[in-house]
Amino acid sequence: MTSIPAPTPEEQVIFLGKVERLLSEGQFVATYKYAVLLAIADLAVKLGSDDGSELDLPIRTIAEEFIELYWRQCAPYGNSVADGAYNILQQNRGQQAAIISIVDDLRQAHGTLVRARQSAAWTAAVTEATRLVKDMPLWRLQRLRNEVLDFLYSQSPVAGHIRLKHGVAANLRRFHAIIVRLAQSEWMHFIQALPGNAQLLGPISDLGQFLFGADRSALLRLATPLADVQKGECLYCRRRIGHGEIDHFVPWSRYPRNLAHNLVLAHTECNRHKSDLLAAEAHLDRWLARNQAHGAAISEAARTTNIIVDPGGTLSVAGWAYAHGASLGAATWVQGDEVEPLSGRWQSLFAEYE
Numbered sequence: 189m190t191s192i193p194a195p196t197p198e199e200q201v202i203f204l205g206k207v208e209r210l211l212s213e214g215q216f217v218a219t220y221k222y223a224v225l226l227a228i229a230d231l232a233v234k235l236g237s238d239d240g241s242e243l244d245l246p247i248r249t250i251a252e253e254f255i256e257l258y259w260r261q262c263a264p265y266g267n268s269v270a271d272g273a274y275n276i277l278q279q280n281r282g283q284q285a286a287i288i289s290i291v292d293d294l295r296q297a298h299g300t301l302v303r304a305r306q307s308a309a310w311t312a313a314v315t316e317a318t319r320l321v322k323d324m325p326l327w328r329l330q331r332l333r334n335e336v337l338d339f340l341y342s343q344s345p346v347a348g349h350i351r352l353k354h355g356v357a358a359n360l361r362r363f364h365a366i367i368v369r370l371a372q373s374e375w376m377h378f379i380q381a382l383p384g385n386a387q388l389l390g391p392i393s394d395l396g397q398f399l400f401g402a403d404r405s406a407l408l409r410l411a412t413p414l415a416d417v418q419k420g421e422c423l424y425c426r427r428r429i430g431h432g433e434i435d436h437f438v439p440w441s442r443y444p445r446n447l448a449h450n451l452v453l454a455h456t457e458c459n460r461h462k463s464d465l466l467a468a469e470a471h472l473d474r475w476l477a478r479n480q481a482h483g484a485a486i487s488e489a490a491r492t493t494n495i496i497v498d499p500g501g502t503l504s505v506a507g508w509a510y511a512h513g514a515s516l517g518a519a520t521w522v523q524g525d526e527v528e529p530l531s532g533r534w535q536s537l538f539a540e541y542e
């Protein structure tokens with residue numbers, strides 16, 4: 189197999205410029221296009237590579253990401269609306285977006301995303317969401333008013349797939365944080381601007397936290413099981429922990445999804461010092477060892493929450509985060525205010541635990 193070179197700096201700049209044009213010049217009647225872009229960016233991290241290869245993505249998998257993205261957004265927003273039937277945020281001009289009824293039905297019947305995934309209704313819901321993704325946003329995202337900007341993907345010769353073009357997966361991986369922030373902020377502005385949401389949102393709102401935040405209450409339910417597998421110790425300083433906090437090992441700011449195996453129990457102080465930094469390689473070693481020894485227990489504990497259980501995907505995300513950090517010369521957090529550069533040991537650690 190011939191290896192395909194990674195995108196050049198010029199190609200990277202052109203790519204980002206085109207993403208910005210899709211978001212600023214595209215016509216948006218619903219929030220679907222933002223969701224497609226976010227889903228594809230997340231899947232490029234999980235499934236893609238850093239060379240310039242094309243990448244086939246099943247449209248069903250995009251649809252599953254879609255359901256996940258809308259899951260928490262279908263929670264009732266606020267408590268100011270007397271008529272309880274209408275307190276879900278509007279995601280569309282005119283009629284409520286169809287994805288909302290698919291996701292809301294699953295929520296009503298199963299309560300949590302994990303239970304919904306295990307239910308008999310899941311396959312049919314994904315089929316319905318797949319049809320919606322194909323009919324609506326997938327082939328419209330790359331269309332501007334009077335121009336087609338189809339630089340991201342095309343039909344794949346493999347049935348039911350799209351094919352990310354050369355360099356696209358690599359660029360999405362490299363610029364994941366920027367693209368996610370762009371798409372989320374446009375999504376939020378769209379929702380704020382819909383007249384139907386004005387009454388629900390009120391003058392001040394924590395809309396960003398509601399739409400994209402980390403759902404702290406679900407995380408708290410993992411505190412006890414994580415304390416068990418970490419033997420009552422902070423993952424970072426290994427001292428005993430009383431009331432700790434749940435920390436995202438790969439920081440939320442770098443990959444804003446709740447993945448069960450990415451969650452660790454840590455002191456509030458350790459968590460605050462670590463902030464948005466990657467953890468140093470010694471911590472990475474302990475985290476990988478913890479997941480290898482106790483991965484099944486963590487999966488079991490997350491089963492009744494909305495937290496995604498995907499040990500393989502979590503490992504890919506972490507591998508991506510460290511490779512990305514290394515390419516940027518990022519500082520990693522050791523303890524307190526102490527940071528250090530990556531030595532390269534992270535590569536052998538990932539190889540060891542694969």
Ligand SMILES: [Zn+2]
Binds near residue numbers: 423
């Ligand atoms: Zn600690």
